[in-house]
Amino acid sequence: MNYYGLVRPIPVRTISDRITTEQAPLMEIDPRSPVPKYAQLREILLDWIEESRLGVDDAVPSERELGLTYGLSRMTVRQTLDQLVDEGKLYRVPGKGTFVARPKIEMSLRLASFTEDMRARGFEPGSQDLARRVAPASGHLARVLGVAPGDPIHHLERLRTADGEPMAVERSNIPLALAPELDRHSLAGRSLYRLLEQEYNLLLDSGEQTIEAGLCDATDAKHLGLTAGSAVLLLQRRSYANGTCVELAISTYRADRYQLHSTLDARRSGTG
Ligand code: 16G
Numbered sequence: 603m604n605y606y607g608l609v610r611p612i613p614v615r616t617i618s619d620r621i622t623t624e625q626a627p628l629m630e631i632d633p634r635s636p637v638p639k640y641a642q643l644r645e646i647l648l649d650w651i652e653e654s655r656l657g658v659d660d661a662v663p664s665e666r667e668l669g670l671t672y673g674l675s676r677m678t679v680r681q682t683l684d685q686l687v688d689e690g691k692l693y694r695v696p697g698k699g700t701f702v703a704r705p706k707i708e709m710s711l712r713l714a715s716f717t718e719d720m721r722a723r724g725f726e727p728g729s730q731d732l733a734r735r736v737a738p739a740s741g742h743l744a745r746v747l748g749v750a751p752g753d754p755i756h757h758l759e760r761l762r763t764a765d766g767e768p769m770a771v772e773r774s775n776i777p778l779a780l781a782p783e784l785d786r787h788s789l790a791g792r793s794l795y796r797l798l799e800q801e802y803n804l805l806l807d808s809g810e811q812t813i814e815a816g817l818c819d820a821t822d823a824k825h826l827g828l829t830a831g832s833a834v835l836l837l838q839r840r841s842y843a844n845g846t847c848v849e850l851a852i853s854t855y856r857a858d859r860y861q862l863h864s865t866l867d868a869r870r871s872g873t874g
Pocket residue numbers: 714715716717718729772774792793794795796837838839849851852853
């Protein structure tokens with residue numbers, strides 16, 4: 603932890619040192635700025651993190667020290683730290699202090715398996731079976747999967763981990779007719795998509811997904827090591843192989859570890 607190293611040599615850049623406003627990071631609190639002081643301090647702390655002056659798990663200087671360095675009241679400093687904790691940029695350890703959190707994982711918006719996605723990011727994917735059963739499709743599930751009501755459906759509930767850390771609870775619904783003996787294969791530490799491809803020749807080639815904000819219920823909170831009511835991302839994904847719906851997955855992802863990122867295209871139709 604470079605706690606002390608940090609507090610001493612913070613170079614304070616003044617307005618007159620600036621070459622351009624874009625190049626010059628805001629390094630001091632400007633009392634005349636219309637930007638509230640807690641928000642200015644937030645920018646400063648974000649600069650420290652982005653410029654790697656504060657690394658993951660490094661301690662942030664105490665409220666008292668930040669207050670002294672920047673001439674701010676403890677209440678203002680606390681407001682900044684609270685906000686950064688809420689945003690998942692910092693975390694608190696009671697009795698120890700406030701530390702820099704790991705960056706969130708960007709949720710893949712491609713049709714990739716969890717295993718593939720985690721490996722691509724340098725994490726070791728893991729999977730624990732939570733529940734498995736075969737049950738007749740309700741009218742709703744039958745409609746979503748494109749089968750007849752009452753058709754047998756595999757329900758697989760898995761806890762997905764990255765480097766051993768719980769990340770998501772995934773509940774997959776797969777028509778039994780497409781993967782007849784799926785329930786005889788253990789999925790612990792194994793890729794479902796791989797198994798579907800190798801054993802049933804089902805290569806998932808398209809999908810659709812909705813993502814919404816939600817609050818974690820008590821069951822998933824226990825699996826994910828969260829408090830019930832924590833923010834989560836709720837995903838519903840339908841995946842297809844050659845036009846046939848193979849899986850409806852209903853998943854709960856930790857919102858403190860995942861974020862969405864997409865590139866935006868401003869081109870409008872008709873403008874070439
Ligand atoms: C993804 C899918 C899930 C699928 C799983 C298979 C989402 C958000 N994710 O995590 O539907 O079951 O990949 O992963 O729906 P696996 O092949 O590693 O078991």
